Amino acid sequence: MAGTSQHGKAFIRPKKNAHLLIIEARFHDDLADALLDGATSALDEADATYDVVTVPGSLEIPGVIAFALDGMAEGGKVYDGFVALGTVIRGDTYHFDIVANESSRALMDLSVQESIAIGNGILTTENEEQAWVRAKKSEGDKGGFAARAALTMIALKEKLGAQS
Ligand SMILES: Nc1c(NC[C@H](O)[C@H](O)[C@H](O)CO)[nH]c(=O)[nH]c1=O
Ligand SMILES: CC(=O)[C@@H](O)COP(=O)(O)O
Numbered sequence: 001m002a003g004t005s006q007h008g009k010a011f012i013r014p015k016k017n018a019h020l021l022i023i024e025a026r027f028h029d030d031l032a033d034a035l036l037d038g039a040t041s042a043l044d045e046a047d048a049t050y051d052v053v054t055v056p057g058s059l060e061i062p063g064v065i066a067f068a069l070d071g072m073a074e075g076g077k078v079y080d081g082f083v084a085l086g087t088v089i090r091g092d093t094y095h096f097d098i099v100a101n102e103s104s105r106a107l108m109d110l111s112v113q114e115s116i117a118i119g120n121g122i123l124t125t126e127n128e129e130q131a132w133v134r135a136k137k138s139e140g141d142k143g144g145f146a147a148r149a150a151l152t153m154i155a156l157k158e159k160l161g162a163q164s
Pocket of ligand 1 (some may be wrong): 025026027028032056058059060086087088089090095143
């Protein structure tokens, strides 16, 4: 896979034991297993804890983060960061563009407007083959990448003094 590297220097870990929410879309079930495997392995390795919420498709992921933020504001469970996992594979219609673009747009809006740490592990590929290369922990490990990106954002939030 072109451009694959561990990007090791880009990742840092938070000082605190972070607790994250993984939201996984299972529209493509087997690929979802692979992404989740990578993400949970990365969080385990960093001694982070996590809950997992499952949704039907990637378009539902940002809404779940919004629900969790509402819950936190009401005294519910606190999450230091979020990991979004899903796979969008191009079909015959414009639906691909809607799911791929809108899921990421909403994640970016949440990230910037709510000042929250999000790792975006939603694959957007032309076909299943491309998706597998990116989802497998032993290959592209995009689930692991998204989890490490979320931990890095939590650490940067700590470093820059933002309140969680
Ligand atoms: N086609 C894909 C979808 N589509 C489903 C939507 O995400 C959503 O669940 C539906 O529109 C109901 O609101 N989702 C994916 O994650 N991947 C796809 O390839
Ligand atoms: C997200 C997609 O593109 C796909 O699942 C939908 O396929 P289609 O455009 O053929 O309806």
